[in-house]
Amino acid sequence: MAANPVDTDALVIGAGPVGLFQAFQLGLLEISCHVVDALPHAGGQCVELYGDKPIYDIPGTPATTGRGLVDSLLEQIAPFKVPMHLGEQVASLAREPDGRLRLTTDRGTVFVARTVFVAAGVGAFVPRRLTIEGIGRFEGTRLFYHPDALDRFVGQDVVVHGGGDDALRTALALVAQARDSGRPARVTLLHRRDGFQADATLVAGVRAAIAEGTLGFVVGQPTGFDDEHVEVTRPDGDVVAAPVDAFVACLGVSPRLGPIADWGLDLERKQVPVDTARYETREPGVFAVGDVNTYPGKRKLIVCGFHEATLAAWGATSIVFPDKAVPLQYTTTSTRLHELLGVARD
Numbered sequence: 001m002a003a004n005p006v007d008t009d010a011l012v013i014g015a016g017p018v019g020l021f022q023a024f025q026l027g028l029l030e031i032s033c034h035v036v037d038a039l040p041h042a043g044g045q046c047v048e049l050y051g052d053k054p055i056y057d058i059p060g061t062p063a064t065t066g067r068g069l070v071d072s073l074l075e076q077i078a079p080f081k082v083p084m085h086l087g088e089q090v091a092s093l094a095r096e097p098d099g100r101l102r103l104t105t106d107r108g109t110v111f112v113a114r115t116v117f118v119a120a121g122v123g124a125f126v127p128r129r130l131t132i133e134g135i136g137r138f139e140g141t142r143l144f145y146h147p148d149a150l151d152r153f154v155g156q157d158v159v160v161h162g163g164g165d166d167a168l169r170t171a172l173a174l175v176a177q178a179r180d181s182g183r184p185a186r187v188t189l190l191h192r193r194d195g196f197q198a199d200a201t202l203v204a205g206v207r208a209a210i211a212e213g214t215l216g217f218v219v220g221q222p223t224g225f226d227d228e229h230v231e232v233t234r235p236d237g238d239v240v241a242a243p244v245d246a247f248v249a250c251l252g253v254s255p256r257l258g259p260i261a262d263w264g265l266d267l268e269r270k271q272v273p274v275d276t277a278r279y280e281t282r283e284p285g286v287f288a289v290g291d292v293n294t295y296p297g298k299r300k301l302i303v304c305g306f307h308e309a310t311l312a313a314w315g316a317t318s319i320v321f322p323d324k325a326v327p328l329q330y331t332t333t334s335t336r337l338h339e340l341l342g343v344a345r346d
């Protein structure tokens with residue numbers, strides 16, 4: 001047995017909108033939980049695919065954005081102090097002899113949980129990787145995919161690869177960081193063509209930085225990488241090698257259902273069948289909510305996922321509290337729920 005597995009009533013796989021609301025519903029029922037997501041931040045599709053776009057069909061919220069919704073969900077679960085394990089993909093799920101579920105992530109974290117909530121959406125969002133032979137060995141030292149923090153690049157010559165929002169935002173942030181830190185650093189944007197598919201404000205910022213010379217710009221594709229250089233093939237076939245300290249690839253992320261397909265959940269067209277009373281899978285104690293599940297009439301909408309998460313949390317009560325009939329309480333009137341939410345009044 002691996003050292004110190006995390007012991008929990010519930011493990012939620014996925015920190016998309018439905019996984020976050022799942023954590024809220026579990027919190028109201030006093031079921032302890034941890035949340036794991038492959039991405040380095042919460043939000044699933046809402047942040048990854050439409051962070052700044054408006055969304056109009058969240059009950060009681062006439063308009064917000066993908067990111068605004070996720071911020072609200074995070075604020076809502078804050079009282080429960082849910083431990084979040086971000087940047088980790090759940091790789092395996094197995095049954096312990098005592099009936100509990102044992103899950104391991106690709107970073108070696110082990111959970112032993114009484115119940116599992118698969119809120120994996122359309123799969124784990126993983127960065128699109130470069131396919132240059134041997135490049136994998138540089139990952140984490142000189143090659144980075146969609147890094148969240150940029151302070152490690154202070155004073156370094158960095159090439160940012162990509163033409164979307166994230167690449168442009170990263171390039172501009174590195175330019176600002178070089179200016180503010182006072183440590184000379186060269187920032188270069190590398191893209192396959194002289195045109196960007198990005199927010200107009202970002203494009204304008206990048207064009208201005210290129211014009212004033214604080215951001216270099218190269219059109220081409222990376223075709224080689226060694227301990228000191230990146231080799232770029234230009235559209236006319238010319239090959240140039242430029243020295244770099246770090247290469248930051250922002251080529252987008254794509255969802256992969258990945259290991260979930262091997263967990264014996266009898267997938268139907270890459271989705272997990274569930275009942276509609278508890279949203280439980282064929283594996284007792286393993287629930288599936290949100291975009292990842294399927295049942296007659298299923299609609300991939302956030303509001304449907306919220307309903308599923310509510311009933312799945314109630315479904316778990318008979319496993320977590322086998323000797324107790326858990327009463328339904330209203331957040332408006334229950335003093336116990338007020339205590340849990342940190343809104344108790346004298």
Ligand SMILES: Cc1cc2nc3c(=O)[nH]c(=O)nc-3n(C[C@H](O)[C@H](O)[C@H](O)COP(=O)(O)OP(=O)(O)OC[C@H]3O[C@@H](n4cnc5c(N)ncnc54)[C@H](O)[C@@H]3O)c2cc1C
Pocket residue numbers: 013014015016017018019020036037038039043044045046049050055056057088089090091119120121122123124125257258259260289290291292300301302303305
């Ligand atoms: C462009 C667009 C616009 C949309 N607009 C609307 C709208 O207006 N209204 C609406 O209701 N819905 C809308 N949707 C659909 C909505 O975004 C989804 O229904 C919702 O995101 C599903 O939430 P989820 O939590 O189930 O999954 P996701 O949001 O997909 O989150 C799943 C999370 O699980 C993680 N994950 C998966 N597998 C693993 C693993 N093995 N280990 C760790 N982490 C894992 C992923 O990294 C991801 O972060 C839209 C979708 C798109 C693409």
